[in-house]
Amino acid sequence: MSTLEIRGLHVSVETEAGPKEILRGVDLTVRSGQTHAIMGPNGSGKSTLAYSLAGHPKYTVTSGEVLLDGEDVLAMTVDERARAGLFLAMQYPVEVPGVSVSNFLRTAKTAVDGGAPKLRTWVKDVKEAMDKLAIADDFAERDLNTGFSGGEKKRHEILQLELLNPKFAVLDETDSGLDIDALRVVSDGVNRFSASGDKGVLLITHYTRILRYIKPDFVHVFVAGRVAEEGGPELAEKLEEKGYVDYVGTPA
Amino acid sequence: MTTDTAQQAQHGLTEHSHGAGAPDHGGSAFDTVASFDVDAHVVPRGREEEWRFTPMARLRGLHDDAPLDGHDYEVSVDADPQVVVETVEATDARRGSSGYVPNDRPSARAWAEADKVLAITVPADVVAEKPTIVRLQGLSAEKAAAGHVVITAERFSQSVVVLEHEGSAAFADNVEIVTHDGARLIVVSLQDWADDSVHLSHHHISVGRDAVVKHAVVSFGGDLVRTSVTLDYAAPGGDAELLGLYFADSGQHLEKRLFVDHNQPHCRSNVLYKGALQGRKAHTVWIGNVLIRPAAEGISTYELNRNLVLTDGARADSVPNLEIETGEIEGAGHASATGRFDDEQLFYLMARGIPADEARRLVVRGFFTELINKIGVPEIAERLTATVERELAIGEGLPAASATPPTATVEH
Ligand SMILES: Nc1ncnc2c1ncn2[C@@H]1O[C@H](COP(=O)(O)OP(=O)(O)OP(=O)(O)O)[C@@H](O)[C@H]1O
Ligand SMILES: [Mg+2]
Numbered sequence: 206m207s208t209l210e211i212r213g214l215h216v217s218v219e220t221e222a223g224p225k226e227i228l229r230g231v232d233l234t235v236r237s238g239q240t241h242a243i244m245g246p247n248g249s250g251k252s253t254l255a256y257s258l259a260g261h262p263k264y265t266v267t268s269g270e271v272l273l274d275g276e277d278v279l280a281m282t283v284d285e286r287a288r289a290g291l292f293l294a295m296q297y298p299v300e301v302p303g304v305s306v307s308n309f310l311r312t313a314k315t316a317v318d319g320g321a322p323k324l325r326t327w328v329k330d331v332k333e334a335m336d337k338l339a340i341a342d343d344f345a346e347r348d349l350n351t352g353f354s355g356g357e358k359k360r361h362e363i364l365q366l367e368l369l370n371p372k373f374a375v376l377d378e379t380d381s382g383l384d385i386d387a388l389r390v391v392s393d394g395v396n397r398f399s400a401s402g403d404k405g406v407l408l409i410t411h412y413t414r415i416l417r418y419i420k421p422d423f424v425h426v427f428v429a430g431r432v433a434e435e436g437g438p439e440l441a442e443k444l445e446e447k448g449y450v451d452y453v454g455t456p457a
Numbered sequence: 458m459t460t461d462t463a464q465q466a467q468h469g470l471t472e473h474s475h476g477a478g479a480p481d482h483g484g485s486a487f488d489t490v491a492s493f494d495v496d497a498h499v500v501p502r503g504r505e506e507e508w509r510f511t512p513m514a515r516l517r518g519l520h521d522d523a524p525l526d527g528h529d530y531e532v533s534v535d536a537d538p539q540v541v542v543e544t545v546e547a548t549d550a551r552r553g554s555s556g557y558v559p560n561d562r563p564s565a566r567a568w569a570e571a572d573k574v575l576a577i578t579v580p581a582d583v584v585a586e587k588p589t590i591v592r593l594q595g596l597s598a599e600k601a602a603a604g605h606v607v608i609t610a611e612r613f614s615q616s617v618v619v620l621e622h623e624g625s626a627a628f629a630d631n632v633e634i635v636t637h638d639g640a641r642l643i644v645v646s647l648q649d650w651a652d653d654s655v656h657l658s659h660h661h662i663s664v665g666r667d668a669v670v671k672h673a674v675v676s677f678g679g680d681l682v683r684t685s686v687t688l689d690y691a692a693p694g695g696d697a698e699l700l701g702l703y704f705a706d707s708g709q710h711l712e713k714r715l716f717v718d719h720n721q722p723h724c725r726s727n728v729l730y731k732g733a734l735q736g737r738k739a740h741t742v743w744i745g746n747v748l749i750r751p752a753a754e755g756i757s758t759y760e761l762n763r764n765l766v767l768t769d770g771a772r773a774d775s776v777p778n779l780e781i782e783t784g785e786i787e788g789a790g791h792a793s794a795t796g797r798f799d800d801e802q803l804f805y806l807m808a809r810g811i812p813a814d815e816a817r818r819l820v821v822r823g824f825f826t827e828l829i830n831k832i833g834v835p836e837i838a839e840r841l842t843a844t845v846e847r848e849l850a851i852g853e854g855l856p857a858a859s860a861t862p863p864t865a866t867v868e869h
Pocket of ligand 2: 251252253296377378
């Protein structure tokens with residue numbers, strides 16, 4: 206049983222005109238076994254929250270705290286956070302030419318487990334996980350994310366999620382840019398992850414579409430850098446009908 | 458005629474690229490004196506176009522009058538049994554068979570002073586089974602030396618020749634590479650000198666009819682290493698791939714100059730040089746000149762230089778130059794990109810638990826892997842990868858390049 210607590214989180218980015226505050230006090234607690242959906246219009250700060258949890262250098266936390274089972278996440282380096290059990294599936298996965306997927310996966314697995322995986326079972330695990338996500342075998346030898354289509358990149362993020370097996374997954378718009386088949390494949394992967402043990406999921410999305418496949422326990426409406434409303438799954442249905450108009454004044 | 462420009466998906470790169478139809482460069486980059494007569498080449502002072510990046514004070518007089526009669530080096534040869542490696546007199550007819558005429562003073566001096574020639578000949582139709590490796594081990598950089606190598610790949614032969622340079626030396630040399638009709642030849646010149654070495658090297662490649670030549674220059678160690686590669690075609694149909702890999706540490710000057718002379722129709726050239734720099738006053742220079750003469754109809758050429766600046770205080774100069782004198786070509790393009798280490802790549806890898814140092818290693822290794830694969834000589838691939846790792850280990854203590862762009866110039 207693990208807990209990820211976000212308390213009073215304020216985050217800004219450096220701009221030419223000086224620091225600009227994006228997150229204005231986010232409070233959120235995710236426990237293992239729970240799936241939380243964060244829904245919000247474009248530019249509301251969803252990715253900022255995700256990146257801040259992962260420790261992206263572009264974002265400066267000005268106040269607040271993030272605790273993983275009581276440990277101060279904000280004091281950890283990016284790689285330490287991952288090894289502590291946080292995983293971020295990125296909205297825009299980065300291309301790394303010259304680094305093969307298989308080499309990358311093995312290196313990452315070795316890092317998070319603190320030791321190299323047993324070769325034979327590892328190869329089998331990778332192959333099985335790839336099959337389930339309908340990722341072709343030859344992907345293993347391709348350069349990491351390089352030349353991958355949008356959908357391939359997203360499936361590859363979920364492949365990592367399943368293989369690295371963290372405590373908490375933050376999924377930043379993993380659904381965007383996917384066709385319906387890919388959406389189903391990716392959702393199945395996330396559901397397998399949730400079912401694999403005491404896992405917490407923070408599912409960031411702009412649309413309600415993915416919530417047909419991944420059932421959230423809680424829904425948080427994110428507007429202008431903070432949670433504007435929260436509730437159960439029924440809140441998503443309301444958003445489906447009315448959009449974000451109640452929160453931002455214009456349909457988004 | 459098609460024009461292709463750079464395709465760069467990398468982040469954080471300042472990019473320069475344009476294709477054919479670029480403004481005229483005035484031809485100044487191509488105006489060089491060619492002569493066997495040493496005195497026809499005035500002593501360069503550093504202001505000249507070809508010398509403006511080179512720290513002249515560190516040349517130990519190789520460009521001036523320093524005697525080149527030292528012999529403080531050992532040569533060892535590990536040849537394919539079918540390849541003939543011999544040391545012959547300077548009067549041997551193979552010398553000069555590439556058509557090369559020295560185009561700067563150190564080259565003319567090396568030509569005049571080399572008393573012996575190392576001749577490597579791949580006889581016609583021979584398909585060599587293993588690379589022929591010549592290792593030059595410098596024993597002292599005190600007395601300068603001159604060298605001359607002629608590699609001849611006869612008709613329809615297939616072979617790999619590796620020239621390795623190690624140890625301490627002050628060395629000026631000319632390497633002639635001659636391919637006859639239909640030959641396939643890979644030449645790798647590896648400079649992994651000790652810190653006190655200075656090496657000025659000219660390679661001239663003559664590409665025969667329908668010959669396929671791959672040429673790679675790999676520079677790691679040495680205080681100052683300046684390699685000039687010139688290439689022309691003896692007949693139509695030739696295919697040349699010119700590759701380069703260099704890794705400059707604190708204080709090193711590694712200069713890579715290229716001149717591809719498209720003087721025949723229906724030939725191809727492809728240039729890819731990649732460099733990494735780390736440490737204060739690490740300096741690399743890449744000059745890529747390509748001339749497409751009126752006769753060179755139906756050719757295609759592309760050149761690309763990429764530099765990865767790993768720390769502050771290093772400087773990469775990159776100057777591509779493409780001059781086109783006929784419109785009847787298939788394609789021509791060039792690109793140059795110099796950038797610092799990519800934070801987004803680093804973040805992505807670290808976000809998967811990989812520690813910063815290891816993530817950096819992965820990315821830099823990845824940067825060079827493409828090139829090492831292109832060189833395509835498995836016997837040395839492992840060594841090159843290991844040397845890249847060794848270089849990275851040297852840089853491990855150094856802080857990464859800051860967010861400001863590196864001091865890099867791209868001009869044309
Ligand atoms: N470097 C920056 N300079 C100025 N504003 C920035 C910078 N980086 C981010 N922002 C702003 O921060 C806000 C939040 O961005 P963020 O990417 O977190 O939004 P989002 O909710 O993920 O949006 P989307 O739904 O489009 O993914 C946006 O208004 C964005 O323009
Ligand atoms: Mg976003």
